[in-house]
Amino acid sequence: MATKSYRQALNEALAHEMRRDPDVVIMGEDVAGGAGGTGEVDAYGGPLGVTKGLIHEFGAGRVIDTPITESAIMGMAAGCAMTGLRPVAELMFADFLGVCLDPIYNQAAKFRYMFGGKARTPLVVRTTIGAGFRAAAQHSQSPYHLFTSIPGLKVVLPSNAYDAKGLLIQAIRDDDPVIFLEHKLLYDTVAEVPDEAYVIPFGEAAITRTGKDVTVVAMSRMVHFANEVADRLLAERIAVEVVDPRTTSPLDLDTIIESVSKTGRLVLIDESANRCSVAADIAALVAEHAFTALKAPIRLVLPPHTPVPFAPILEDAYIPGPARLEAAIRSIL
Amino acid sequence: MQLTSDELLRAYRTMKSIREFEERLHAENATGDIPGFIHLYAGQEAIATAVCFDLGTRDHIGSTHRGHGHSIAKGCDIRGMMLEIFGRRAGLCGGKGGSMHIADLDHGMLGANAIVGGAPILAIGAALTSKVRGDRTVAISFTGDGGSNQGTVFEAMNMAVVLKLPCVFVFENNGYGEATGASYAVGAPSIAGRAAAFGMPATAVDGTDFFAVHDAARAGIARARNGEGPSAIEATAVRFHGHFEGDAQRYRARDETANCRRSMDCLSRFRGQVTQSGLVSPGQLELIDAEVLALIDSAVSGARAAAPPAIDDLLTDVYLAY
Numbered sequence: 001m002a003t004k005s006y007r008q009a010l011n012e013a014l015a016h017e018m019r020r021d022p023d024v025v026i027m028g029e030d031v032a033g034g035a036g037g038t039g040e041v042d043a044y045g046g047p048l049g050v051t052k053g054l055i056h057e058f059g060a061g062r063v064i065d066t067p068i069t070e071s072a073i074m075g076m077a078a079g080c081a082m083t084g085l086r087p088v089a090e091l092m093f094a095d096f097l098g099v100c101l102d103p104i105y106n107q108a109a110k111f112r113y114m115f116g117g118k119a120r121t122p123l124v125v126r127t128t129i130g131a132g133f134r135a136a137a138q139h140s141q142s143p144y145h146l147f148t149s150i151p152g153l154k155v156v157l158p159s160n161a162y163d164a165k166g167l168l169i170q171a172i173r174d175d176d177p178v179i180f181l182e183h184k185l186l187y188d189t190v191a192e193v194p195d196e197a198y199v200i201p202f203g204e205a206a207i208t209r210t211g212k213d214v215t216v217v218a219m220s221r222m223v224h225f226a227n228e229v230a231d232r233l234l235a236e237r238i239a240v241e242v243v244d245p246r247t248t249s250p251l252d253l254d255t256i257i258e259s260v261s262k263t264g265r266l267v268l269i270d271e272s273a274n275r276c277s278v279a280a281d282i283a284a285l286v287a288e289h290a291f292t293a294l295k296a297p298i299r300l301v302l303p304p305h306t307p308v309p310f311a312p313i314l315e316d317a318y319i320p321g322p323a324r325l326e327a328a329i330r331s332i333l
Numbered sequence: 334m335q336l337t338s339d340e341l342l343r344a345y346r347t348m349k350s351i352r353e354f355e356e357r358l359h360a361e362n363a364t365g366d367i368p369g370f371i372h373l374y375a376g377q378e379a380i381a382t383a384v385c386f387d388l389g390t391r392d393h394i395g396s397t398h399r400g401h402g403h404s405i406a407k408g409c410d411i412r413g414m415m416l417e418i419f420g421r422r423a424g425l426c427g428g429k430g431g432s433m434h435i436a437d438l439d440h441g442m443l444g445a446n447a448i449v450g451g452a453p454i455l456a457i458g459a460a461l462t463s464k465v466r467g468d469r470t471v472a473i474s475f476t477g478d479g480g481s482n483q484g485t486v487f488e489a490m491n492m493a494v495v496l497k498l499p500c501v502f503v504f505e506n507n508g509y510g511e512a513t514g515a516s517y518a519v520g521a522p523s524i525a526g527r528a529a530a531f532g533m534p535a536t537a538v539d540g541t542d543f544f545a546v547h548d549a550a551r552a553g554i555a556r557a558r559n560g561e562g563p564s565a566i567e568a569t570a571v572r573f574h575g576h577f578e579g580d581a582q583r584y585r586a587r588d589e590t591a592n593c594r595r596s597m598d599c600l601s602r603f604r605g606q607v608t609q610s611g612l613v614s615p616g617q618l619e620l621i622d623a624e625v626l627a628l629i630d631s632a633v634s635g636a637r638a639a640a641p642p643a644i645d646d647l648l649t650d651v652y653l654a655y
């Protein structure tokens with residue numbers, strides 16, 4: 001198996017599915033990048049390079065550069081999804097959700113239920129999340145907690161290159177709208193990734209470290225912090241089990257509860273928000289369904305209830321990181 | 334030329350300050366010491382300068398991600414801007430905003446804006462404040478060619494016409510939105526024409542000609558101040574740098590920026606215009622050049638030496654800290 005980056009894994013997933021199914025189209029700002037310019041047409045290949053090269057194989061008819069007009073991008077994607085295409089619409093930064101929420105929230109998410117099961121909306125919104133890019137308050141948020149709270153949406157958070165490919169292929173083949181959130185600081189991370197297509201079903205958590213002393217639930221980039229802390233604590237014979245839900249909707253609560261039943265302790269680390277975070281949601285579910293398994297209070301490691309600050313010293317303090325995670329684990333052992 | 338020589342020198346100082354600020358940032362950014370992303374305004378100086386030239390401190394502007402030029406033209410403190418871009422505590426936003434969020438409400442600067450199409454809807458709000466209070470101030474929004482396609486912009490223009498708001502929509506057409514050419518992404522033959530279709534006067538001008546932009550801006554601002562409603566200006570120029578610092582610019586022909594610097598430099602054009610008129614001597618301009626250079630030098634060294642925010646600042650300026 002070859003070692004590939006998260007970026008390349010995503011690119012392969014898109015290429016596979018576009019080859020396999022002529023109804024798959026990509027749309028977004030600078031997904032090729034260069035239309036109407038005086039240089040190369042594939043100059044960007046996506047703002048962060050994920051869709052690079054696809055226009056050469058699939059053409060501008062299927063790799064569609066759009067004007068900067070997110071509400072029309074998302075609306076068009078919802079509309080073409082309900083009429084037979086399988087669009088992968090790119091929202092450059094998840095922060096821009098602010099200008100295009102309606103087609104996602106009131107349209108795509110609701111069609112299937114609201115139309116009595118008659119509609120299918122096989123739409124994928126690919127977007128980027130994450131602080132740590134020094135990009136300040138409007139380009140650094142991780143609003144997957146918002147998407148997770150919306151019935152009708154599936155919400156996917158790949159934490160590594162292998163999962164990224166399998167989850168994106170699943171997302172494209174899925175008949176429901178899927179919000180696929182890529183962490184900006186993971187694009188250059190690498191993993192063993194098969195050349196062929198494969199799917200990772202939604203609602204199946206991955207256990208990235210096994211241990212009997214404490215369960216850590218982490219998503220996206222936070223999984224790397226959790227693994228790092230688990231490896232470090234092993235030297236002290238503290239065995240941390242790390243659970244990466246991979247999708248927050250559907251959520252594999254069974255695996256989380258199974259782990260907590262074994263360890264009796266739960267810490268969650270989550271970049272989304274301080275209030276109403278995914279971590280808080282999972283904590284509530286565990287408290288509801290597995291209260292008697294708990295030997296200690298649940299701990300949450302979250303960002304503060306502030307916008308993402310610009311200055312590096314502040315942004316670094318904002319991000320829930322390994323040091324705070326380790327302290328939280330120790331506090332309940 | 335209707336401006337006095339003092340006014341011409343003031344305009345030149347502003348344009349030169351923007352140019353020097355941006356070219357210096359280009360060099361400073363290469364050292365790796367500036368966090369995050371900066372979008373340089375070099376090449377478009379005549380537009381910000383001419384549009385803001387007749388504005389008072391109480392008039393408002395709303396800006397874009399490429400906001401340094403607008404900020405300087407509106408009178409923001411250059412040292413405070415530099416500090417902010419370096420992420421320093423003494424910066425205009427305490428180091429919390431950075432290049433894409435420079436704001437200075439005391440100078441009527443409603444903020445650079447990292448959301449494309451963010452300014453026009455805020456500007457109509459500032460214009461409504463003016464209308465309700467009857468204070469004869471005006472609000473200006475700056476938007477790029479790429480941003481001109483954003484739904485919020487169309488909505489803002491229609492609202493402004495409906496409510497007869499005292500604002501001017503300025504569209505800076507620099508040919509690109511990121512890597513995508515305006516000729517592709519703007520469906521209409523002209524941005525000004527599209528603005529006019531909303532029911533307001535709209536002019537297209539050469540944005541490398543300070544005087545052309547100034548004439549258009551003066552007319553729009555006067556109209557707004559007199560309660561006659563909104564108008565729009567499309568000013569064409571080029572950006573001398575990439576979309577952001579670090580942009581390889583493969584979407585541009587190799588010699589495009591070099592050619593533009595030769596043939597579409599608003600600053601050298603202005604120099605030629607004003608010295609030929611005899612109102613201003615080359616020596617006066619050179620004196621300004623030296624003063625501006627010294628100011629930018631000291632802004633940079635001040636910013637480099639300044640302290641970052643304190644860690645406790647993370648939890649200030651929020652209504653409630655968890």
Ligand SMILES: Cc1ncc(C[n+]2csc(CCOP(=O)(O)OP(=O)(O)O)c2C)c(N)n1
Nearest residue numbers: 096399447448449477478479480509510511
């Ligand atoms: C709502 C939103 N969509 C996309 C972006 C990403 N983005 C930032 S600047 C930019 C291009 C803007 O082009 P234009 O309006 O022409 O301004 P210019 O960069 O040329 O000054 C894009 C797509 C953004 N910041 N906000």
Ligand SMILES: [Mg+2]
Nearest residue numbers: 477478509510
């Ligand atoms: Mg532009």
